[in-house]
Every structure is written in structure tokens, then in C-alpha cells.
Amino acid sequence: MSRTVYVNGDYLPEEDAKISVFDRGFLFADGVYEVTSVLGGKLIDFEGHAVRLERSLAELDMGMPMTRDALLEIHRRLVAENRIEDGMVYLQVTRGAADRDFAYPPEGTAQTVVLFTQSKPGLADSPAARTGIRVATVPDLRWDRRDIKTVQLLYPSMGKMAAKAKGCDDAWMVEDGAITEGTSNNAYIVKDGVIVTRQLGPEILHGITRAAVLRFAREAQMKVEERAFTIEEAQAADEAFVTSATTFVTPVVEIDGVAVGKGAPGPVAQRLREIYLEESRKAGI
Structure with missing residues (x-):
């Protein structure tokens, strides 16, 4: 069964998920990520990951694309829709898509936000x-x-x-x-x-x-x-x-x-x- 993933506000089957070839995460590795574990269907240390995400973005002169509450809701929905009991939620935020240039894109360029899950049954029993x-x-x-x-x-x-x-x-x-x-x-x-x-x-x-x-x-x-x-x-x-x-x-x-x-x-x-x-x-x- 196809996973549901999140891409820029949309929940999509993974095979339909797309980002621009001009995305700076792809061209310049201009982005940050977080991985939150899931045990028993619950997110582990979500708050710590959210705080570190904010810090990483700030260090690269990027803002948070949404509130922590909104981010938490996306995590929970993906865990539920993909029936993740044990596994992880991967989150990536980039500076967005713009014509290739070493200079940052114009202010107001929309960031790219992607989340997906991975099921890892027995994650804690490695x-x-x-x-x-x-x-x-x-x-x-x-x-x-x-x-x-x-x-x-x-x-x-x-x-x-x-x-x-x-x-x-x-x-x-x-x-x-x-x-x-x-x-x-x-x-x-x-x-x-x-x-x-x-x-x-x-x-x-x-x-x-x-x-x-x-x-x-x-x-x-x-x-x-x-x-x-x-x-x-x-x-x-x-x-x-x-x-x-x-x-x-x-x-x-x-x-x-x-x-x-x-x-x-x-x-x-x-x-x-x-x-x-x-x-x-x-x-x-």
C-alpha cells in the first residue's frame, strides 16, 4: 500500500509527490531536517526536535514555515494515516525553489516542506x-x-x-x-x-x-x-x-x-x- 506523504500543504500518495528541480535543497543542500521516532503510535521527544528545527532554520536565516502546533498535527496525521506503530517521521524544510543562483532567492520565496513516515516494526527491540x-x-x-x-x-x-x-x-x-x-x-x-x-x-x-x-x-x-x-x-x-x-x-x-x-x-x-x-x-x- 502506498504511503501518504506531506508536500507543501498537501497530503498525497507517495507516487504523486513532487518538488521542483529548482528546489535549493536539491541544488545546494540548502535545507534542514529532523527525524522523530514513533513508539506505540506515539511521537518521542517531539518538542525537542521542534526546538532544534527552529534553531537550525534560524542559523541559516530561514524562518519556521508553520507553528509547532501545526507541525505536530501533520506528524500525528501521517502516523495515523500510515498506521505507524513503531517507526519514524522524517521532516525536511528547504529555502524553496528559485532559479539556480548562489545568492539566496528573493524574500518571500515559499519554503519547501516535506514529511514522510517509515514503518520500523520492533524499532525498540533491535x-x-x-x-x-x-x-x-x-x-x-x-x-x-x-x-x-x-x-x-x-x-x-x-x-x-x-x-x-x-x-x-x-x-x-x-x-x-x-x-x-x-x-x-x-x-x-x-x-x-x-x-x-x-x-x-x-x-x-x-x-x-x-x-x-x-x-x-x-x-x-x-x-x-x-x-x-x-x-x-x-x-x-x-x-x-x-x-x-x-x-x-x-x-x-x-x-x-x-x-x-x-x-x-x-x-x-x-x-x-x-x-x-x-x-x-x-x-x-
Whole structure:
């Protein structure tokens, strides 16, 4: 059955959905996006994603195309019409369509707004959460404003493929000898009971799941340090894990061929995943 998608005010069968070949998201990657998970038919952390969307748009001199309430209604309608029990809602906003020019289009040019769903049955019961994932490191060659969630995802895609070519599941990116983040997630290590993750700044995406997990960790009396860490420090850690909106908390058991800890998911990552899923389900809307 065809999905219903949202394009610029219309709800359409996916095969009928179209945007202009002159859209700046297509020509210049001039746009931002958000991904909100759905568990049990409810949206997870919607408010956090909406706030970050507003920030990303503002950083690129773009306004919000609609109110948060209107955006929430679109999300809910797509979840209902596509019968999403577990999955995600993808949202993309671009600067709109205009004749190709590096200069921004005239003020008043309509933005392009697209949303679609993906059904992921059993999203919270991923095999990777039970076995852990293996990562390879790659140089971080992205632009310097990674805190803006833009659609410029070519290099992260290349990083994932480089990792897969090495027989790994994902890549962690390295800059000036320190881990920045994963290709589509934030990175963490655990040493002597202390959770370590890169501090916020333009070097990394300000993850919505990251914020929630760190809050839950502190509420559980776990110690957290927000600072950079090296590949060697990560390989010598007791545990490692990643967080993202669609993988939640996922253990990392190997980095560049070196087993982390016992080479199996550790208790801190496992407990944080339990807490995150429990609290997120309760707070879903």
C-alpha cells in the first residue's frame, strides 16, 4: 500500500509527490531536517526536535514555515494515516525553489516542506542493542557547523560505507586526534563508572536523544563528563555506546578491531537504554 506523504500543504500518495528541480535543497543542500521516532503510535521527544528545527532554520536565516502546533498535527496525521506503530517521521524544510543562483532567492520565496513516515516494526527491540555494534574510525572532513542539522549528509554516508567496507557497522569521526561523533549519532565511552561524551559546540550535532540520556543518567546518580576523548582512550574504555533518535542507546563493542571492555554490551549502556525507552514511552504524545 502506498504511503501518504506531506508536500507543501498537501497530503498525497507517495507516487504523486513532487518538488521542483529548482528546489535549493536539491541544488545546494540548502535545507534542514529532523527525524522523530514513533513508539506505540506515539511521537518521542517531539518538542525537542521542534526546538532544534527552529534553531537550525534560524542559523541559516530561514524562518519556521508553520507553528509547532501545526507541525505536530501533520506528524500525528501521517502516523495515523500510515498506521505507524513503531517507526519514524522524517521532516525536511528547504529555502524553496528559485532559479539556480548562489545568492539566496528573493524574500518571500515559499519554503519547501516535506514529511514522510517509515514503518520500523520492533524499532525498540533491535538486535544491535543486544549484541552491540563495531565501529571504524574515519577523518572528520565535514564543514565546521555540525550543530546545524542540515541535509548535507554525503560525507556521513561515505563514512558509513567506508566502515562497512571494513566489516564494521558504523564509523566514528576523528578530528585533531579526538572523536567528534558517529556518522548519525553521538558517541560515548564509560571508564570507571564515568560516562564521557564530547561537549556541545559546533563540532557535533546537539542530539535530542543525547540531552535526554544525559539527563536520565544524572538523575540515576551516574557521573557524566562532557569533554573530548581520543581513539586510544575509547579502545581502553570499559564500555562505549552511541545515541540517536532511531537507535536510542546502542552499545559499541569494538573500535578499529579492538574490543571495548569485554567485547560485549556493558551494564551502563544497557541500563541507560532501559531508562530511556521507559521514560520516552511514558512521555510520548
